[in-house]
Each structure stands twice: as structure tokens, then as C-alpha cells.
Amino acid sequence: METQKILVAGQVQGVGFRWSASQVAQRIGLTGTVRNRRDGQVELIATGSAEQLAELVVQLKRGITPWIVVDRLSITSLPLQKFSDFQIII
Incomplete structure (x- = not known):
């Protein structure tokens, strides 16, 4: 098990990114948090196996929904x- 902080930049606020990312993380079996940052990025703190964390990165890079860039x-x-x-921090 390991923990990673993943900062995501792009069109990721106001488009349902936190909810979508939390659904992906839960489906993969990760625990952690996701929150918006004031600088426009989204921060995920995720704990799981190296394989699970790698899968999360693949899913995030691929794009969760068409309106998330x-x-x-x-x-x-x-x-x-x-x-x-896995929780969304408001």
C-alpha cells in the first residue's frame, strides 16, 4: 500500500471532476480524498496498491467525461x- 498526491490541471473545476474522480477511485478500490484548490487545480490524495494508483492515473489521463480536459x-x-x-472535500 502507498499514498500519492495527484494534482490535476486543466478544465477540472465546475465540470463534475471531483464527483467523477471519486467514482473512478471507488470503483478501483482506492481510499482518500479529492478537493478543489484555489489555484484552479484539483488535488487527490489516494491510498492503494501501486497497480490501483497506476490505473487511477490512466483513467484521469484518458479523461473521465467529454467535458473534463x-x-x-x-x-x-x-x-x-x-x-x-474515498471522500469529496467541499
């Missing part, structure tokens, strides 16, 4: 964090 992902490894589920 991901221009850039930045991934940082964090110390292991334990979450009970």
Missing part, C-alpha cells in the same frame, strides 16, 4: 495515509 498531472509520493473510504 486534463492538461497536466503532477504525482508526489506521500507517507502512507489510511482512509476509511
